[in-house]
Amino acid sequence: MKKVVLPYVQTLTEQTGKQRCYFRRKGFDRVSLPGKPGSPEFMEAYFKASGLSPHGVTRFRGGTAPSGSMIQLLDRYADRPGASEVLMKRLKTLLSFAVDRGWIAANPATRIKSIHKSEGFAPWSEEDVAKFEAHWPSGSKPRLALALLLYTGQRRSDVVGMGHQHVRGDLLHVVQQKTKARLSIPLHPVLKAEIDLLPPGDLTFLLTEQGKPLGSPASETGLANVRDRRG
Numbered sequence: 342m343k344k345v346v347l348p349y350v351q352t353l354t355e356q357t358g359k360q361r362c363y364f365r366r367k368g369f370d371r372v373s374l375p376g377k378p379g380s381p382e383f384m385e386a387y388f389k390a391s392g393l394s395p396h397g398v399t400r401f402r403g404g405t406a407p408s409g410s411m412i413q414l415l416d417r418y419a420d421r422p423g424a425s426e427v428l429m430k431r432l433k434t435l436l437s438f439a440v441d442r443g444w445i446a447a448n449p450a451t452r453i454k455s456i457h458k459s460e461g462f463a464p465w466s467e468e469d470v471a472k473f474e475a476h477w478p479s480g481s482k483p484r485l486a487l488a489l490l491l492y493t494g495q496r497r498s499d500v501v502g503m504g505h506q507h508v509r510g511d512l513l514h515v516v517q518q519k520t521k522a523r524l525s526i527p528l529h530p531v532l533k534a535e536i537d538l539l540p541p542g543d544l545t546f547l548l549t550e551q552g553k554p555l556g557s558p559a560s561e562t563g564l565a566n567v568r569d570r571r572g
Contacts, residue, residue: 492529
């Protein structure tokens, strides 16, 4: 039987080594979940805490009820492709669990492919870069973010971790977060000029307004927004 990870379940380990599970979701009461994960008493408490019925998952059978059709449900998120994908993954997980427990015969969600596809960020042209640089002066945070992304060619998850300790001579030494590859990137004169304007000693070049590193997933998303402000 496949392992099913249910959303909003928090597992805490006590000093004795015993683990306890809780249902925790914003806007909902925190509820203790008894028994082992997946056990009948655990799932009964989980569904009750989330406001769902274990047999209510059958309302998602491909189009048996127009208001419950998964496709129609996903169409409500047509303007939010990211939210649509998250919802689809959770439905597949929940319905897969229902199949394993014998509540439904098959998982209809497996027949639905990704409906909304994101085209991602549009590549910048030389004109876009020039417009951005004309809007944000040298020494500003957006200008530094652009220089780091443009002249290192690294992912934003790697850029947010770069700091003075990575600069040795004319090279920027980094370890990619995703691939763990070690890189020595030649320090471009434009990027070096922006780094030279920073106070020495900071372990990350990009900081929030409160002086904290741009290292969390939320702040990385914020960096993506900065990245697309072309003036």
